Amino acid sequence: xxxxxxxxxxxxxxAVKTFISAIRDSGYKTTAAALAxxxxxxxxxxxxxxxxxxxxxDDSAPRSTITIVDDGCGMSPAVLQLALQFGGSTRxxxxxxAGRYGMGLPCSALSQSRRVDVYSxxxxxxxxxxxxxxxxxxxxALLEVPRARRAGACRMPTQSDATSGTIVxxxxxxxxxxxPQPATETALHRSLGRIFRRALARGIVLSVNGESVRPIDPxxxxxxxxxxxxxxxxxxxxxxxxPPDHEPSIVRVRFSELPVEKCNTFxxxxxxxxxxxxxxxxxxxxAGREVDYGxxxxxxxxxxxxxxxxxxxxxxxPLLDEWFGLTHTKQRVHPSQALTAILSPHIETVAxxxxxxxxxxxxxxxxxxxxxxxxRVAEHRxxxxxxxxxxxxxxxxxxxxxxxxxxxxxxxxxxxxxxxGLLFQPELWGNTLTMTLNTDHPFYRQLVTPLLRSRSVFxxxxxxxxxxxxxxxxxxxxxxxxxxxxxTAKHLRERxxxxxxxxxx
Numbered sequence: 001x002x003x004x005x006x007x008x009x010x011x012x013x014x015a016v017k018t019f020i021s022a023i024r025d026s027g028y029k030t031t032a033a034a035l036a037x038x039x040x041x042x043x044x045x046x047x048x049x050x051x052x053x054x055x056x057x058d059d060s061a062p063r064s065t066i067t068i069v070d071d072g073c074g075m076s077p078a079v080l081q082l083a084l085q086f087g088g089s090t091r092x093x094x095x096x097x098a099g100r101y102g103m104g105l106p107c108s109a110l111s112q113s114r115r116v117d118v119y120s121x122x123x124x125x126x127x128x129x130x131x132x133x134x135x136x137x138x139x140x141a142l143l144e145v146p147r148a149r150r151a152g153a154c155r156m157p158t159q160s161d162a163t164s165g166t167i168v169x170x171x172x173x174x175x176x177x178x179x180p181q182p183a184t185e186t187a188l189h190r191s192l193g194r195i196f197r198r199a200l201a202r203g204i205v206l207s208v209n210g211e212s213v214r215p216i217d218p219x220x221x222x223x224x225x226x227x228x229x230x231x232x233x234x235x236x237x238x239x240x241x242x243p244p245d246h247e248p249s250i251v252r253v254r255f256s257e258l259p260v261e262k263c264n265t266f267x268x269x270x271x272x273x274x275x276x277x278x279x280x281x282x283x284x285x286x287a288g289r290e291v292d293y294g295x296x297x298x299x300x301x302x303x304x305x306x307x308x309x310x311x312x313x314x315x316x317x318p319l320l321d322e323w324f325g326l327t328h329t330k331q332r333v334h335p336s337q338a339l340t341a342i343l344s345p346h347i348e349t350v351a352x353x354x355x356x357x358x359x360x361x362x363x364x365x366x367x368x369x370x371x372x373x374x375x376r377v378a379e380h381r382x383x384x385x386x387x388x389x390x391x392x393x394x395x396x397x398x399x400x401x402x403x404x405x406x407x408x409x410x411x412x413x414x415x416x417x418x419x420x421g422l423l424f425q426p427e428l429w430g431n432t433l434t435m436t437l438n439t440d441h442p443f444y445r446q447l448v449t450p451l452l453r454s455r456s457v458f459x460x461x462x463x464x465x466x467x468x469x470x471x472x473x474x475x476x477x478x479x480x481x482x483x484x485x486x487x488t489a490k491h492l493r494e495r496x497x498x499x500x501x502x503x504x505x
Contacts, residue, residue: 020110020137023086024175028111031176031184032191033331037108038068038168039196039206040289040330041083045072045166049205053158054184066112066170071162074122077148084118084132084145105168107329110134113170119156120166127151189213190275197223198288218275218283218293219256219311228263228274230256233310233354239342241320249319253343255350258309260361266449267440268417280307282347284324284333285315291326292333297340299348301355306362310354312347374467375411378475382408388428388479409433409475413467423497426474435467435474443500 028034035052042050047070055065075083083105109116114134121127129151136142157169176184188208193216196206200215201223207213215223220230237253263276271277280303284292295303297314316324325334335343388409410432418425418438425436438444451463477489 020134023107024110024134028108028329029331030187030191031112032188032195033329034108034111035066035068035188036192036195036289037104037330039192041105042068042070042072042166043196043199043204045070045074047072047165048203049162049207051207051210052188053209061171063171064173064176066173067158068168068170069158069160069165070167071160071165074164074166075120075128076122077128080118080120080128080148081130081145084116084130104330106132109168109170112173112175114172114174115170117157117169117171118166119151119169122164124163127156129155185209185211190216194218194283194293195290197290198285216275218279218281219254219313220258221256228258228276230258230311233257234350237346241323241339241342243319243323246319249317251320251339251343252315253347254313255354256311257354257357258311260309260358261364263309264362264415267445269440270445277308280309280311282312282314285313286321286324286326286330287318289330291330296333296335297343297347298351299344301348301351304355306355306358307351309358309361310351312351314343314347372413372467373464374471375413377464377468378411378471379408382411382475385475386479389481411435411471413437413471415439420494421497421501422494423500424470424474424493426478428478433471433474433478435471437467437470438497441497441501442504443497446504 039050039052050068050070053067053069055061055067057063086106105118106116110132115131117129117131119127119129127150128148130146130148132145133142156167158167160167185208189211192206192208193200193213196204196213197215197217200206200213205212217223220228221232233255239251239253240248241251242248258276263271263274266274266276268277281294282296282298283290284296297312320339323336323339325336326332327334385408409428412432412434414434414436416436416438417440418436421441422438423441423443424438427434427436437448439449448463448466473493477486477493480486480489
């Protein structure tokens with residue numbers, strides 16, 4: 001049965017009670033993306049120090065609370081009230097900084113919490129406060145932003161020595177998910193470090209629970225650990241685009257390559273920690289602040305594992321927001337067809353070239369492993385050993401003895417991540433014995449990895465005896481005849497790996 005809808009004399013454009021529930025689902029992908037909006041406000045207010053503190057739930061507060069404190073210029077009572085209004089802004093449609101729509105503070109705050117309190121001062125003697133409360137708005141008890149009131153230093157939720165500034169308190173945070181606090185802190189450090197890398201690099205101090213956020217450059221060109229330092233690839237591309245009724249604006253595109261040979265010796269955990277694995281893509285930067293990261297402007301090129309080893313950055317000014325299709329949450333772009341037609345052919349071409357260069361680097365590493373000192377020594381001496389059963393069973397050419405047909409096995413040492421705690425694994429394919437070393441094993445990380453990273457001319461000689469020792473075991477195992485013996489050797493190898501894990505892990 002259909003309900004009857006009555007015609008009302010007054011029909012507000014916004015149904016406040018349902019609007020507040022809908023706006024909470026604005027589409028912030030993460031807590032970091034929401035808090036980045038509040039950091040934007042602090043930076044636009046001239047703040048040089050911004051601190052984020054996550055207070056875990058306890059008996060007095062069943063849900064977490066997040067406090068953001070800055071030393072910016074602060075707000076007057078009128079501006080403070082305006083700042084909590086959806087669409088309220090003193091910089092609406094500005095193309096000069098990060099903000100534009102006046103949705104950042106209320107939208108991002110209520111996307112994570114059911115209440116937001118804001119304290120602001122332009123002198124320590126005059127502290128002003130107002131708030132928004134989802135429950136009060138939904139039940140009709142709060143229909144407009146409360147007028148800012150004097151708060152006094154005693155009412156402030158935390159102390160600040162700044163002569164001016166703002167404190168934003170998100171309480172009753174029901175959107176933080178089930179992650180424990182350390183996991184949330186780690187995610188905030190990584191995301192905010194990447195989003196605000198330019199501001200952090202020029203001296204802005206941003207902290208999470210008292211620990212400074214470090215700039216993270218996805219191109220590994222600036223502020224990266226020396227062990228994962230990338231290098232620029234090609235010149236910076238510049239594209240001049242003229243938006244309607246404005247002067248032309250420049251889009252800059254640059255690429256970088258990661259050191260494949262050096263970083264491939266890292267364990268999978270290290271590659272993930274440094275942001276190498278699953279990190280391939282394009283960083284889109286607007287006004288010095290990252291607004292998106294993904295597989296963008298690549299045309300028909302599909303993403304492959306090789307694409308983790310190079311990066312791209314596309315930088316544009318706010319004048320081109322419509323061309324990039326920037327959302328009001330500043331975390332996604334939807335490039336126009338016109339922009340895609342300009343950028344994609346160039347970016348895709350370079351992407352395919354870099355993919356080929358990475359592939360070639362991996363092939364070179366395989367070749368170098370094939371000709372390692374240990375594999376050459378083992379190959380030279382293998383004819384002195386009894387051939388594996390598979391070789392003895394091979395059909396001999398007529399008129400030639402078995403001894404004349406056996407010249408020894410070929411040897412190859414490769415490196416990869418292996419399951420079940422194995423340190424190494426042998427495989428005989430044809431007349432080639434391949435020994436795969438487990439790069440994720442603690443023994444490998446502590447002994448082999450430092451030698452591989454060393455620039456000493458003796459590092460290869462130091463690794464050779466270890467590889468020969470393991471190759472000897474592999475040669476013995478693949479020479480076993482009975483399945484039971486082979487299984488026993490495999491179990492021994494597994495237990496050996498587990499014992500080494502206990503000793504070195």
